[in-house]
Amino acid sequence: xxxxxxxxxxxxxxxxxxxxxxxxxxxxxxxxxxxxxxxxxxxxxxxxxxxxxxxxxxxxxxxxxxxxxxxxxxxxxxxxxxxxxxxxxxxxxxxxxxxxxxxxxxxxxxxxxxxxxxxxxxxxxxxxxxxxxxxxxxxxxxxxxxxxxxxxxxxxxxxxxxxxxxxxxxxxxxxxxxxxxxxxxxxxxxxxxxxxxxxxxxxxxxxxxxxxxxxxxxxxxxxxxxxxxxxxxxxxxxxxxxxxxxxxxxxxxxxxxxxxxxxxxxxxxxxxxxxxxxxxxxxxxxxxxxxxxxxxxxxxxxxxxxxxxxxxxxxxxx
Numbered sequence: 001x002x003x004x005x006x007x008x009x010x011x012x013x014x015x016x017x018x019x020x021x022x023x024x025x026x027x028x029x030x031x032x033x034x035x036x037x038x039x040x041x042x043x044x045x046x047x048x049x050x051x052x053x054x055x056x057x058x059x060x061x062x063x064x065x066x067x068x069x070x071x072x073x074x075x076x077x078x079x080x081x082x083x084x085x086x087x088x089x090x091x092x093x094x095x096x097x098x099x100x101x102x103x104x105x106x107x108x109x110x111x112x113x114x115x116x117x118x119x120x121x122x123x124x125x126x127x128x129x130x131x132x133x134x135x136x137x138x139x140x141x142x143x144x145x146x147x148x149x150x151x152x153x154x155x156x157x158x159x160x161x162x163x164x165x166x167x168x169x170x171x172x173x174x175x176x177x178x179x180x181x182x183x184x185x186x187x188x189x190x191x192x193x194x195x196x197x198x199x200x201x202x203x204x205x206x207x208x209x210x211x212x213x214x215x216x217x218x219x220x221x222x223x224x225x226x227x228x229x230x231x232x233x234x235x236x237x238x239x240x241x242x243x244x245x246x247x248x249x250x251x252x253x254x255x256x257x258x259x260x261x262x263x264x265x266x267x268x269x270x271x272x273x274x275x276x277x278x279x280x281x282x283x284x285x286x287x288x289x290x291x292x293x294x295x296x297x298x299x300x301x302x303x304x305x306x307x308x309x310x311x312x313x314x315x316x317x318x
Contacts, residue, residue: 049062049065049102049103050102051099051100051101051102051103052100052288053100053101053102053281053284053285053288054101054102054103056101056277056280056281056284057101057102057103057277057278057281058275058277058278058281061103061125061278062103064103065102065103065104066103066104066105066106067094067098067101067103067104067105067106067125067126067278068106068108068123068124068125068126069094069105069106069107069108069124069125069126069127069128070108070110070115070118070119070123070124070126070127070128070129071086071090071107071108071109071110071115071127071128071129072109072110072111072112072115072129072219072220073086073088073107073109074109074219074220074221075088075129075130075220075241076088076241076244076245076248077089077240077241077244077302077303077304078090078129078130078238078240078241078302078304079091079107079109079128079129079130081109086107086109088302089130089158089240089298089299089301089302089304090107090128090129090130091105091107092298092299092301092302093128093157093158093289093295093298093299094107094128095298096289096294096295096297096298097282097285097286097289098285099289099294100284100285100288100289101281101282101285105128107128108124111218111219112129112131112188112189112190112191112218112219112220113189113190113218115127115129115131115270116137116149116152116270119152119270119271119272120149120150120152120272125271125275125278126269126270126271126278126282127152127269127270128269128270130158130160130238130241130267131154131267131268131270132191132192132265132266132267132268132317133154133156133265133266133267133268133315133316133317134192134265134317134318135317135318137151137152137154137270137317138151138152138153138154138315138317139151140152143195143198150272150273150274151273152270152271152272152273153270153271153272153273153276153279153314153315154266154268154269154270154271154314154315154316154317155268155269155271155279155282155283155286155312155313155314156266156267156268156309156312156313156314156315156316156317157266157267157268157269157286157295157309157312158266158267158299158304158307158308158309159264159265159266159267159307159308159309160238160239160240160261160264160265160267160307161238161239161261161262161263161264161265162192162193162196162236162237162238162239162261162262162263163236163237163238163239163242163257163258163259163260163261163262164176164177164180164234164235164236164257164258164259165227165234165235165236165237165242165245165246165255165256165257165258166227166233166234166235166255166256166258167227167228167230167254167255167256168252168253168254168255168256169256170256170258171230172233172234174233174234174258174259175258175259176258176259176260177196177200177236177259177262178200180197180200180204180212180233180234181200181201181204181207181209181210181211181212182204182209182210182211182212182213183212183213183233183234184212184213184215184231184232184233185197185212185213185214185215185232185233185234185235185236186215186217186222186223186224186226186227186231186232186234186235186236187214187215187216187217187223187235187236187237188216188217188218188219188220188222188223188237189216189217189218191220192263192265193236193237193238194214194216194236196236196262196263197212197214197236198212198214200212201214215231215232220237220241223235223237224245224249224255227255228249228254228255234258236262239261239264240302240303240304240307242255242257243257243303244303265317265318266309266313266316266317268315268317269282279314283312283313283314284312286312287311287312290309290310290311290312295308296308
């Protein structure tokens with residue numbers, strides 16, 4: 001897949017003014033007053049709204065006035081906890097969608113590799129957690145290609161690739177992912193960048209070089225800590241997160257990015273396969289927020305504007 005390398009011209013200006021807390025895990029509903037990042041468009045009990053797309057939502061969500069969102073809020077600037085609230089790119093994009101739908105989005109944090117399970121069990125209505133739209137997730141396949149569920153649909157709202165990050169000063173002189181053969185690499189479990197590390201490891205072996213030693217952690221914060229402490233030579237992460245880490249962690253003295261983006265692709269809002277009504281309502285809301293500029297504004301607030309999509313689409317991942 002071709003690699004797109006964003007130029008984050010606004011990143012330094014925006015993030016220098018952001019007092020975000022890095023490496024912070026969240027449990028349960030972290031939004032104020034039990035609510036979520038979203039809007040007040042729904043009326044009492046959520047039964048009525050003048051929002052233009054309210055009628056397109058499923059009846060149970062119209063009645064509740066809430067879309068329950070599963071996320072892993074340890075992933076600044078995409079979703080993280082600040083002053084007891086889940087904030088970031090994804091909550092702000094959700095708020096833009098909520099204005100058109102007339103409901104609010106209520107974010108609850110859990111571990112990343114459990115999010116699709118929470119969706120399929122009905123505990124959440126959607127997953128919005130910088131989740132890459134992949135064919136395997138659409139089809140409900142595990143990393144061995146075995147069927148483990150019905151799969152999900154994705155409303156794609158962002159584009160990013162993976163990138164390698166290392167300790168500040170790059171003591172091991174890592175220039176790109178090609179230099180990780182035989183070296184310890186930290187990743188979050190169940191992510192596409194875990195898959196990137198596994199793919200690179202196989203390439204190393206095929207070339208007669210030692211495989212990567214991949215250390216997978218339940219949270220991204222643990223992977224970051226491992227790299228920061230020198231227990232792993234490098235980590236792999238999504239570009240906007242790695243850029244944020246390089247700029248903000250320890251005042252910019254903890255990490256740096258090396259090499260270019262790897263396999264840029266879409267992030268999507270995951271919706272259960274048997275909920276096409278909600279999927280289509282979200283797609284319509286994304287299209288409306290792109291058209292009125294609120295979507296771009298939400299991304300630009302966090303220096304993530306170059307990851308914007310031009311149109312609302314479903315299941316564009318491969």
